[in-house]
Amino acid sequence: MSPYGTPGGFGTPAGPTVFDPATLPCDDNVNAYTFCVELKGSQWFLQKGKMIAYYGSMEFNGVGHGRLDRLVRTSFHSPLHASDWVVAEGSGKMLLADRAFDVNSYDLEDGNLTIRSGNLLAFQPTLALKQSIVPGFLTLIGTGKFVAASNGPVVFMEPPIRVDPQALVGWADCPSPCHHYDHGYMTGVMGGLRALTGLGGASGEEHQFEFVGAGTVLLQSTETLLAEQATGAVPSGAGVPGAGGTHTSPSQTAGTQRLPGQLGDLQRRFGL
Amino acid sequence: MGTAGYLRCVAMFRLQGSKVLAVDMTGDAVKAKNGSMVAYDGQMAFKKMSGGGEGLRGMVTRRLTGEQMTVMEVKGHGTCWFADRASEINLVNLQGDKLYVESSNLLATDAGLRTGTSFTGMRGASQGNGLFTTTVEGHGQAAIMSDGPAVVLRVSSQYPLTVDPGAYVAHQGNLRQSFQSGVTFRTLMGEGGGEAFQIRFEGDGLVYVQPSERNTIAGDV
Structure with missing residues (x-):
């Protein structure tokens, strides 16, 4: 038996909880800041660079990857910010986190939800991701699970x-x-x-x-916003809110008007 | 196992909340990051230790490798509280095994633990932390810091683990690490998977990851 064999550390009450693939939760939070996704030959969309660790064998491919064309056609409808997203596939358990912000998962059942672009972390391909008419927001439609980050815990309110x-x-x-x-x-x-x-x-x-x-x-529960993710420009046309590149993230403002089908500036892809 | 070590080191580390470390001392000593004391109760003496308290050879090694660490020795009777920029603190128990941690993430160690430097190779380079890391060895407790509470993941022979270099904080035990690069022509085209650099751990031990990623060269690739 290895000295690292017992969960809960070394028998001291102060010892941290030790996780392995058997004790990690399945599609649930590990703690308030870390979420565990189980992949069994299935796929998840996630924002670039939010994976912190994984057990098992997984592959991460940009959504521009040719083999993923069909998947992207059915569940990814905002091609203009495709370069910020990757598809994870394989089997094992994967941990997701975002700048030590609170993360939570939400289940949609044949529903729809609109979310600020910077808050969305990952989603199951059974959901379809679309740009919202409201600039800077994305809409998820369908049935499935998604993971979102927030600055402080999220509260749910009923309108009005x-x-x-x-x-x-x-x-x-x-x-x-x-x-x-x-x-x-x-x-x-x-x-x-x-x-x-x-x-x-x-x-x-x-x-x-x-x-x-x-x-x-x-x-x-705070008024500090998460950094906004580019949602991509919408095709310019009369009556389209945010069209003509008026709604852009700081990294996009430097560029000129974006061409349809253009996936992203090289600078942004390399994080410059 | 390891009880002998505990009987010898009487300095007791405990967390008060998740961002403050309290150490109860009865005439013994701990080594802590310079300036990290926030309060104490009782009689304490603080002594700066040049070169991490590793002697002349350690000092030269640290200077050469860039793993500088300014450490003070705290000795006395009572309780001393440590904190650093509201970082989350994680306690590590060492029972004769070795902890590998970046010097900037190390808050305090029992004075009975030996510290040193070790070569990390490509992992360090991909993290932007340099090619060397700090090691802590012996019997006793250490406190490490992370951005957000660290998740402790066990690595065993049937469960190898892959970690993002930006989220890696520390590891302990008998682990082999290999550096994986998934850089392909697609990465250069800007269509990479976002996880081009990974560290794979195999063997027997624990890995500490934080729920946040440092900015690395691999950042958005």
Whole structure:
């Protein structure tokens, strides 16, 4: 028997829990910051570089990989940010984590959920990933599990509700999202001046997102946003929100208008 | 096994919360990262140890390998608390085996443990941490730091483990590590799998990984 054979460490109460493939949870959290995915010949989509360790044999391929064409056609519908995603396949157990943020898994059953692009970590290919009409958000449709990161634990709220823009993680089952402004700050010359300059006291909470309708709203417990992931530009056309490259991440702003089918700038791919 | 070691080292390491290490001492000593003391109770003496307290040879080796470590020796009666930039702290029990850890992730060790440097090869290079790492050996306790609580994974002959170099923190035991590179023409085209560099551990021991990735050369490739 090896000295590392007993789970729970070396018999001291202070010893950390030791995991091996048999004791690691299956598609569940190891702790608040680490999630374990079990692959049995199946596939998962994950954001580049979020795998921290794995047991077993696995392969990680960019979604541009030719063999994955069919899978990408059925469950990956935002080709313009494809270079940020990889497909893991094989068998074994894999640990996912994101900059020591809280991670949680969510189950969708024939449902839909829209999430801020920077928060989504991984999803099962039974779900389809699409760009949301709301710039900077992605929508998952179908049945399956996905993993999302948040700054602090996530709370679930029922609409009607008004939320702080920075605390919003996403929403499920289509409540209608819209902007809401406190009218005291929007009416009259003084109100306008106050809103613009902050003179005379702006609370910083004059602008909220309002959700009405049936569904669930997901909030994180801080107002510190996770770094936004590029969701890719949408084809320019009349009536398309965010079209014409107006919604871009900082790494994209330097570039010119993106061509349809262009997968990503070389600089971003190499993390420069 | 290892009880003899425990009877000899009376400095007791315990965690107070997950980010503060408390050490109870009765006249014995611990080595800790310079400046990491946040509070103490009782009588304590702090002494800076040049070159990690490894003597002249250790000092020269550390200077040459770039594994600099500024260490102080804390000795006394009472309780001393240590913390460093709100990093998560993990306790490691050593019973005659060897712990390999980056000097920047090592917070405190029992004074009875020997520290040294060892060559890591390509793993260190891929982490951006240099080619050498710190070793801790003997009987006693050590405290290592990580960004987010570390997950401890066991490696045995039937379960080899593959780790992302950016998430690797430390390992202990009798492990062989090999460096795997999945760089293909697709990586150069920007269509790589995002996990081009990996370290594979085989043998018998424990590996500590943190739920966050340092920026490495392999970053987005």
